[in-house]
Amino acid sequence: MTCLPSAAFSIPETLATQQANKLVRIQYKAQQGDANAQYLLGLMNITGRFVAKDLAQGQHWLETAASQQHLKAMQTLADLSYEGKLYPRNLAQAQKWYQQLSEQGSKWAHFRLGFIYSAGGDGIERHCGKAMAEFSAVGDDVSLGNVAWILATCPEAKFRDGDRAVDMSLKLLKSNQDDPTILDNLAAGYAEQGHFEQAVDTQKKAINALKLAPNLANIDEFQSxxxxxxxxQAYREVIPILE
Structure with missing residues (x-):
């Protein structure tokens, strides 16, 4: 009888063993300064995937990766700070990371900065001019609509321009004549110009368009x-920070 050497046989790794080995490799690489590994380890800690959930440890590894300009780590920290779900909302931290991301060309970062500056709070001074600059840097229809809204409703008169608000809204309306948000922006622009009859007619159209939409959450605001x-009376925007 021929006896095969024991080395000819191998025992397959279990899934748990594979995961444990992968975790060890990631932890080792993170400790050696690998930003990708630090980012992954941070995500594992904040989600509790493969390791015990530890928000403080997760934040540590994300910040370590972000300090090496790891873009995904920077965006994760910015989003977590802005949204205030896993960690307390911290707009100053969100602004810090979004600012760095915007300098790398992130449209999402510009968009979020637009909301931060348009609302202010939590140590961030409201600044309509900065908000419009950030939204303009994005340049899509939603962002340009936000610019038109600020031009019509900013509490600081130096940033308001009813003519520009109306012009921008009319251009945006060409692509969607029944968009309630664009109509709402246009009505606010007319009111800023002092053309209240047009503002009333347009706001009524906005309300009618909103009634056809699946979400009527803004109907009371439109009616007000x-x-x-x-x-x-022209409308002046005073809002808390919003998602």
């Missing part, structure tokens, strides 16, 4: 603005 325009 209509009442202001009927009373010859």
């Amino acid at each position: 603005r209509l009442e202001q325009y009927l009373n010859q």
